[in-house]
Amino acid sequence: MTSKPLERYSPWILLALVLLVWQVLCTGFHVSEFIFPSPLRIAESLVEFGPTIAGHAWRTFWVTMAGFGLSIVVGVLLGFLIGSSRMAYTAIYPLMTGFNALPKAAFVPILVVWFGIGVGPAILTAFLISFFPIMVNIATGLATLEPELEDVLRVLGARRWDVLMKVGLPRSLPYFYGSLKVAITLAFVGTTVSEMTAANEGIGYLLISAGSSMQMGLAFAGLVVVGAMAMVMYELFSVVEKRTTGWAHRGSNAH
Secondary structure, three states, rough: OOOOOOHHHHHHHHHHHHHHHHHHHHOOOOOOOOOOOOOOHHHHHHHHHHHHHHHHHHHHHHHHHHHHHHHHHHHHHHHHHHHHHHHHHHHHHHHHHHOOOOOOHHHHHHHHHHHHHOOHHHHHHHHHHHHHHHHHHHHHHHHHHHHHHHHHEEEEEEEEEHHHHHHHHHHHHHHHHHHHHHHHHHHHHHHHHHHHHOOOOOOOHHHHHHHHHHOOOHHHHHHHHHHHHHHHHHHHHHHHHHOOHHHHHHHHHOO
C-alpha cells in the first residue's frame, strides 16, 4: 500500500522549514556571510561556482565509490567468515572491533607516506571507515540463524554449506542493505577527510581552499553537494532493498 502523502513528503517539508528558519535567522540578525552564510547565499554559490563544484564533486564521487566497492568485497568476505565459524568469530571479531575504534583520520598521513598525495589515500580511507558496518551486519545475519532451523535442515540432508548459502545469506540480505546505507555515508566522510589533507582535487580540497579564502558560501555549497550525493546513494540502496527483500518488509508495510 502507498504511504500517506504527509508521511511521504515529510522529509521535504522538514527540510523546507529548516531552510526557512535558517534564512530568517540569518536575515533578521544580520549574520555575516563570512561567518555563517544563508541558504540563499549558498544557492548563489552553487550557481556561481557550478562547474568548479561539479568537477570536484565528480572526483569525490568516483573515489568514494571505489573505496566503497572495496569495502563491500572485504566486508562481505570477512562477515561470511566470521558469521559461519565460531572460531573465526572468537578470533577475528574482537580485533576488528579494536581496529574500528581507531580514528581513521589518523591513517591519512601514513597513507600519504605509503601512496603519495592523490587518489590512493582517499580510496583507502573511504574503505577503512566503511567496511566495518558491512562486515558486522553480514556476520550478525549468519551467526543469528536459529539453531532449530539449522537442525531441521540438517535432518533433511542439508550440509553446513547448503544452510549458509541457501538460508543464511538470503536471511542476511536485510542486514546487508542496512549496512550499505550506513557505510555509504561513512565512505563519503572518509573521502572528504582524506581530500582535506592529502589531495589537490575533490570536495575536501574545495572546503579547505574556500575556507582559507573566506568564501564560506562556497564551502557550505561543497558540504551540500556531499550531503546530496550521500542521500541519493542512500535512497538508491533503499529502493533496491525494497525490490529484493520485500518479504522482510511486508509486515511492516501493511496497514
